[in-house]
Amino acid sequence: MLMPILQIHSEDMPAYAIVCGDPARAEKISRKLENARELAFSREYRTFVGEYEGIQMAVVSHGVGSPGAAVCFEELIRAGVKTLIRVGTAGSYTADYPAGSVIVSTAAVRSDGLTRQLVPDGFPAVADIDVTSALVAAARETGSGEGEAVSGEAGTEAGAASFTGVGATKVGVGITVTLDAFFTGVEEIPHRKYKQAGALAAEMEIAALYIVSTLRGARAGAIVAIDGFADSDLAAEYDPHTDAVAKAVEHEINAALRALATLARQDQATR
Ligand SMILES: O=P(O)(O)O[C@H]1O[C@H](CO)[C@@H](O)[C@H]1O
Ligand SMILES: O=c1cc[nH]c(=O)[nH]1
Numbered sequence: 001m002l003m004p005i006l007q008i009h010s011e012d013m014p015a016y017a018i019v020c021g022d023p024a025r026a027e028k029i030s031r032k033l034e035n036a037r038e039l040a041f042s043r044e045y046r047t048f049v050g051e052y053e054g055i056q057m058a059v060v061s062h063g064v065g066s067p068g069a070a071v072c073f074e075e076l077i078r079a080g081v082k083t084l085i086r087v088g089t090a091g092s093y094t095a096d097y098p099a100g101s102v103i104v105s106t107a108a109v110r111s112d113g114l115t116r117q118l119v120p121d122g123f124p125a126v127a128d129i130d131v132t133s134a135l136v137a138a139a140r141e142t143g144s145g146e147g148e149a150v151s152g153e154a155g156t157e158a159g160a161a162s163f164t165g166v167g168a169t170k171v172g173v174g175i176t177v178t179l180d181a182f183f184t185g186v187e188e189i190p191h192r193k194y195k196q197a198g199a200l201a202a203e204m205e206i207a208a209l210y211i212v213s214t215l216r217g218a219r220a221g222a223i224v225a226i227d228g229f230a231d232s233d234l235a236a237e238y239d240p241h242t243d244a245v246a247k248a249v250e251h252e253i254n255a256a257l258r259a260l261a262t263l264a265r266q267d268q269a270t271r
Contacts, residue, residue: 003075006060007042010079014049014056015267016260017081018253019072021088021205023061029087029253030059045072053261065180066114066208073212073220083131083263084213085256086222089240089249090176090203091230093195097172098226100244102252103200104135105176105222108207111194112178115211125178125210130266131221132173134259139171139223142254169251174200176224178207183235191231202230221259223252 001010020026023046030036033050040047044063049056058081062072073084090103097103108125110116115125177199181189194202206222213220225248227240239245 001079003079005042005071006045006047006075006079007040008047008075008079009039012039012049013076013079013081014058015080015082016055016264017058017060017076017084018256018260019060019062019069019076019084019086019209021062021064021069025087025249025253026059026061029257032253032257033057033059044068052257055261055264057257057260057264062205064182065204066112066178069205070114070118070208070212073209074216077212077216077218082218083128083260084209084218084220085131085135085260086206086209086220086224087249087252087256088203088205088222088224089227089245090201090224091228091232091234092201092226093177093191093199093230097170097200099228099242100248101170101172101226102139102248102255103172103174103176103224103226104132104139105201105206105224106132106173107175108210108222109175109177109194109199110207110211111189112180112204112207114180115207118211118215123211125207126214127210127221128213128219131219131259131263134262134266135221135223135255136171136173138258138262139252139255142251142258169248172200174198176200176206176222177202177230179204189231195231201226223256225249225252
């Protein structure tokens, strides 16, 4: 069956997928797959399939923002994808996780408009526990390919989070915030409250991924590379193109590929 917006056929789709905002990042990830081939590049949605450690998987870009990303998640699940991992970037809420860190998202604050049109207020946007465990383990074991292992305790305003990582990348685990607005207008975004409540970072699609996956019976997780501070003046300071961010993106890609392969092997063993 042809998916009308992504322009992919369900017959070509594996059960496992990595999703990311940027079509160029999808291409970069696809270069780590064996026998990679591009299935379609329709609007912002670029789809590759290939193998990693012998497991068939897809890599698909979903663009910026929840409404467009949700279209991608819906069509992927309709096409037969059952496990999705988002590999994104985010702004940090704490100096303990500066640019160059990575964070595994356990749940997302639904500060977006899209999910309000899908489920009632108060319905939680949570990651799948198995996907999250696999991602945390993989993020702690893998790296960008350079550096020594690091570990320790990081204090957030609401409590403490432990971190370990390889390649000098700090790995945080916790709640992220999904916003619609990237640049600010005249309304204040309640960054200070999210921070005080213990959220670690903000981005723009994870809540949509968790809600669509929950609604449609798929499982999902997410990992983000930190590219600055969410509550800084993004119009003046945002720079996702530094070496530190590139290393963190490399780290999260390696972690996501390893986590998906681990989950697929676990599924094969229990079938
Ligand atoms: O790097 P990606 O995956 O696009 O994620 C983040 O970057 C974009 C904003 O620049 C938003 O999509 C946000 O969620
Ligand atoms: O949404 C985003 C993505 C990256 N960095 C941010 O500060 N916000």
